[in-house]
Amino acid sequence: MSQLSADEIAAYLDRLGVAGPVRPDADALRVLHRAHVLTIPFENLSIHLPGEEVSLDLGALVDKIVTRRRGGFCYELNGLFAALLEAVGFGVERLSARTYSAMRGAFTYPLDHLALRVTDAAGEVWLADVGFGKHSEMPLRYAERGEQSDAFGTFRLVETTEGELDVLLDGAPQYRVDPRALALADFEPGRWWQVTSPASLFRQALTCSLPTPDGRVTLRGRKLITTDAGGKRERVIRDDAALLAAYRDLFGIALTVVPTVVPAAKTHN
Structure with a gap:
């Protein structure tokens, strides 16, 4: 399967709550991007x-x-969003990014994140990203x-001396774009590592997160974190x-079993 069918486009737009048809212009991109961010959870379940x-x-x-109304992480969310944008006439390029680790004070490895460079019908170019968890x-x-x-928040794109692009949120680095x-197939090594490596944060812990009208709701394992105008709880x-019930009511995710972290087996040389 190389492209979305008309029925799949219609179902995807319905999932986002966006009425079709969609034109490949800047206004439509904003509508689709916002709807995706606010509707489809970032999760690694x-x-x-x-x-x-x-x-x-x-x-x-x-x-x-679309069909099972789940979420996903960057390769999945931006991977499918790219297909939707291409199907309605946008130009889309898939870009590798290295996320910034505050703990190590450095960027991670290539293919750690997938972001999108999108060109609309007027020739304007955008950085679109519906798969970073907390982004624009x-x-x-x-x-x-x-x-x-x-x-x-306040974002800024800063070009490095090597021609890459740093994405900053409120002055703090988020990731560096090549x-x-x-x-999309080029991101297969990154997908494999995130899913299988004992060093992968996605392998080590559960996360499910979604913005709300005045904050964000997140499940990290069994810990429910709610941020709104009243503060953080x-x-x-x-x-x-x-x-x-929390997965169902807060994220629209219907599960029959509770996801449980099973540590990946460590390999020895």
Whole structure:
């Protein structure tokens, strides 16, 4: 499967709550980007659910995110979003990015993140990213080097001496983009590492997160973290039925079993 069918486009737009048809212009890109960010959770549950796989196959992405109304992480969310944008007439390039680790004070490895460079019908170029967990609500102007105000903070794109692009949120580095376009299949090594490596944060812990009208709601394992105008609150959900209800009611994710972290086996040389 190489492209979305008309029925899949219609179902995807319905999932986002966006009425079609969609024109490949800047206004439509903003609508689609915002709807995606606010509707589809950032989550890594498939890694920790029996019988589930994380696949970059387009048919599998449609089945998971559109049909089963699940979320995913960057390769899945931006991978499918890119297919939707291409299907309605945008130009899309898939870019490798290295995320910034505050703990190590350095950027990670290539292919750690997938971001999108999108060109609209007027020729304007955008950085779109619906798969970073906490990022911009709207696409960012790719060529703009000044501050870009967004509902989720102030962003800035800074070009490095090597020609890469650093993405900053409120002055803090988020990730570094390699401007060379890749195919979705090129991210397969990154997908494999995130799913299988004992060093992968996705392998080590559960996460499910979604912005709300005035904040964000996140499940990290059994810890429910809610941020809104009243501040930040945390509580642990110990009952399995209550945890499944939280996934359903807060994220629209219907599960029959509680996802459980099973540490990846460490290899020895």
